[in-house]
Amino acid sequence: xxxxxxxxxxxxxxxxxxxxxxxxxxxxxxxxxxxxxxxxxxxxxxxxxxxxxxxxxxxxxxxxxxxxxxxxxxxxxxxxxxxxxxxxxxxxxxxxxxxxxxxxxxxxxxxxxxxxxxxxxxxxxxxxxxxxxxxxxxxxxxxxxxxxxxxxxxxxxxxxxxxxxxxxxxxxxxxxxxxxxxxxxxxxxxxxxxxxxxxxxxxxxxxxxxxxxxxxxxxxxxxxxxxxxxxxxxxxxxxxxxxxxxxxxxxxxxxxxxxxxxxxxxxxxxxxxxxxxxxxxxxxxxxxxxxxxxxxxxxxxxxxxxxxxxxxxxxxxxxxxxxxxxxxxxxxxxxxxxxxxxxxxxxxxxxxxxxxxxxxxxxxxxxxxx
Amino acid sequence: xxxxxxxxxxxxxxxxxxxxxxxxxxxxxxxxxxxxxxxxxxxxxxxxxxxxxxxxxxxxxxxxxxxxxxxxxxxxxxxxxxxxxxxxxxxxxxxxxxxxxxxxxxxxxxxxxxxxxxxxxxxxxxxxxxxxxxxxxxxxxxxxxxxxxxxxxxxxxxxxxxxx
Numbered sequence: 001x002x003x004x005x006x007x008x009x010x011x012x013x014x015x016x017x018x019x020x021x022x023x024x025x026x027x028x029x030x031x032x033x034x035x036x037x038x039x040x041x042x043x044x045x046x047x048x049x050x051x052x053x054x055x056x057x058x059x060x061x062x063x064x065x066x067x068x069x070x071x072x073x074x075x076x077x078x079x080x081x082x083x084x085x086x087x088x089x090x091x092x093x094x095x096x097x098x099x100x101x102x103x104x105x106x107x108x109x110x111x112x113x114x115x116x117x118x119x120x121x122x123x124x125x126x127x128x129x130x131x132x133x134x135x136x137x138x139x140x141x142x143x144x145x146x147x148x149x150x151x152x153x154x155x156x157x158x159x160x161x162x163x164x165x166x167x168x169x170x171x172x173x174x175x176x177x178x179x180x181x182x183x184x185x186x187x188x189x190x191x192x193x194x195x196x197x198x199x200x201x202x203x204x205x206x207x208x209x210x211x212x213x214x215x216x217x218x219x220x221x222x223x224x225x226x227x228x229x230x231x232x233x234x235x236x237x238x239x240x241x242x243x244x245x246x247x248x249x250x251x252x253x254x255x256x257x258x259x260x261x262x263x264x265x266x267x268x269x270x271x272x273x274x275x276x277x278x279x280x281x282x283x284x285x286x287x288x289x290x291x292x293x294x295x296x297x298x299x300x301x302x303x304x305x306x307x308x309x310x311x312x313x314x315x316x317x318x319x320x321x322x323x324x325x326x327x328x329x330x331x332x333x334x335x336x337x338x339x340x341x342x343x344x345x346x347x348x349x350x351x352x353x354x355x356x357x358x359x360x361x362x363x364x365x366x367x368x369x370x
Numbered sequence: 371x372x373x374x375x376x377x378x379x380x381x382x383x384x385x386x387x388x389x390x391x392x393x394x395x396x397x398x399x400x401x402x403x404x405x406x407x408x409x410x411x412x413x414x415x416x417x418x419x420x421x422x423x424x425x426x427x428x429x430x431x432x433x434x435x436x437x438x439x440x441x442x443x444x445x446x447x448x449x450x451x452x453x454x455x456x457x458x459x460x461x462x463x464x465x466x467x468x469x470x471x472x473x474x475x476x477x478x479x480x481x482x483x484x485x486x487x488x489x490x491x492x493x494x495x496x497x498x499x500x501x502x503x504x505x506x507x508x509x510x511x512x513x514x515x516x517x518x519x520x521x522x523x524x525x526x527x528x529x530x531x532x533x534x
Contacts, residue, residue: 023473024493027388034402035384038409039377152498155513173508178499197508231517306438309506322418325506347503362411362435 084113089177089193090129090140094278095348105131105277109245114139121236122146123218128193130244134200134252135279136327136345137169139213139242141194143176148188149220152180153229156238158216161198163208171330172198183221183229199279199343202332210243252276253352255369260288261360263307264296270367271339275352278327280310282358283339307361310344314357314366323347371422373413380409383426386494387433393478393489394437404440408433427496431504434486476526484519487512 086102090111097105105111114127124144131138143150155175163169177193196213200206215238221229253275260267269285289305297303309329312322327345334341357368371379380387387408391401412432419428477488487505490496491512498516502509 023477024389024489025392025474027385028398031388031398031402031405032384034406035380035409038406039380042373042377042410042413152509153513155510173510175498175502175509175513182497306435326503328508329506362439 086111087129087140087193089179089195090131090138092179093138093140093177093195093348094131097349101349108251110251110277112243112245114242116240116242118238118240120238121218121234123234123236123238125194125215125238125240127213127240127242130242131278132244133276133278134206135274135276135281135343136200137198137244138278138327139196141196141213141240142191143194144191145218146190148190149218150176150180150189150192151183151186151221152176152178153183154180154188154218154220156194156215156217157219157233159196160214160216161196162212162214165204165207167201167204168206168208169198170201171328172196173328183223188220197327197345199328199330199345202281202330202341202343203334208244209246210241213238213240213242215239251352253355257367257369259367261307261365261367263292263305266292266295268292268308273358273367273369275313275350275355275358275369277349277352278346280344280346280358282308282310282342282344283334283337284308284342286333286335286338286340289340307363307365308340308342309361310342310358311361311364312359313350313355314359315351315354316356317354320359320364321348321350323350371416371419371425375422376413376416379425380412380429383429386426386430389489389493390430390433390486391437393485393493394434394482395440396478400437400440404433404437407436407440411436427500427504430490430494430496434504472527473523476523479526480519480522484515484522487515488519488523491516 084106086106091097091102102111106113110131110133112130114130117124117126119125122145126142126144127139128142129140152175159174161169161172174194174196177195180192181188216235218234218236219231220234221231223229255273255275257270257273260269262268266288268288270282271285272281272283274281289308292305293303309324311324312320314320323346325344326347329342329344331343332341333339356370357366359366384405387405388401391404392398395401395404408429412429415432419425477485477493480488487501490501490504491498496504498509498512501512505512
């Protein structure tokens with residue numbers, strides 16, 4: 001957390017002392033030559049060509065919701081008139097699931113309408129909607145300022161989510177929605193959606209039927225013709241109560257593939273995979289992971305195994321959905337269970353019933369689930 | 371996207387690719403390897419690009435992954451500790467004296483977690499959201515890192531080089 005003195009510091013003082021892009025070196029001739037040569041020889045060098053087209057073709061797409069699959073995924077029917085309509089920003093964040101899915105998520109308690117609101121220092125903050133499952137919480141706020149202060153560089157500092165269990169979350173992030181104007185390049189808005197996402201701490205019992213969101217400082221930037229911009233802060237107190245009800249496990253699918261993926265030439269067993277519409281948990285065999293680290297990265301600290309990171313899902317029709325940790329990721333070594341557990345907040349919403357495999361790493365290594 | 375369009379897009383992104391690779395791997399040999407690997411990988415995976423408008427962002431993410439892959443493979447060249455702490459010596463960066471500006475050196479001596487978001491945002495113009503997706507960190511984290519990088523850079527440039 002920054003203190004106010006730091007935020008009010010005139011960062012803009014370095015404006016004018018440099019045009020940063022010009023301070024970086026030009027592309028050396030030998031590198032430009034390499035690029036030209038690489039492009040010229042693309043078809044010769046293309047690895048998929050070398051393999052005679054054997055490289056698996058992955059057809060990716062944004063999540064498209066199929067009506068037939070929806071019926072399988074959601075067995076109950078819900079009278080739409082009884083339900084509130086999703087906020088358009090929340091729907092956009094989760095890749096615009098169709099109305100049937102939106103209604104079912106409300107009925108399952110995954111999605112809740114909120115309405116607490118508070119005004120201070122000319123800024124009104126209203127909670128609009130929450131989305132949660134066992135692993136994750138998403139909170140959508142509507143922020144309205146008397147003046148146009150909002151762009152994608154502005155936000156709240158000194159913010160805190162107050163829970164009964166102080167360790168209920170272990171990874172939280174917040175920012176204005178991507179629809180916010182781009183810093184120096186577009187006019188600011190006086191109103192914007194603010195999104196907070198958090199991952200629930202692995203292994204702790206979730207017992208939060210409501211939480212308090214405490215926002216203490218709003219910051220924004222002004223921009224001169226050149227330079228990086230000057231930051232400003234507005235101290236205030238925006239405290240909001242957010243009822244959450246019960247979390248739901250209704251839509252989570254659990255698999256125990258016990259298959260292996262190769263990392264630095266060594267096998268790592270995928271012990272368990274839990275897939276929900278908005279999050280995924282992957283548990284690897286801790287001994288296997290430890291073996292890779294001890295053997296291949298013995299002299300390194302903070303080893304991050306890219307090969308074990310979630311890249312997407314394969315659906316039952318063979319299509320794949322690219323979906324990494326856009327909603328945050330945390331990892332935990334559960335020594336008692338002998339597992340290296342990754343908890344991932346998905347970038348959009350997926351259809352768990354249609355998932356037949358997860359895809360890992362840059363190479364999209366396939367781990368079959370069913 | 372056909373090969374000609376792909377080539378044109380890569381060439382228009384060449385300078386940006388070089389700057390980003392330079393900020394991660396440091397020396398030109400590794401920059402060349404990472405860029406070449408990224409170009410080949412992108413061409414192989416071209417059918418996965420959903421919207422051509424995002425080609426440069428997509429290519430940059432591939433490049434970043436290739437840079438990190440290269441660093442893991444060549445960790446003996448620059449120690450991991452030096453890499454994480456910044457501390458690229460000038461000769462390692464292989465920049466001609468006239469190009470080795472104070473500002474560039476200080477950017478390169480920022481810690482990795484501040485340096486890369488800084489270069490992506492202030493040198494290459496990527497948005498907070500794009501950087502968050504490329505680096506797989508939250509947008510709030512990107513903002514905090516950008517703020518701290520500017521703070522560190524300002525102190526360095528004022529203290530050591532006397533910029534007013």
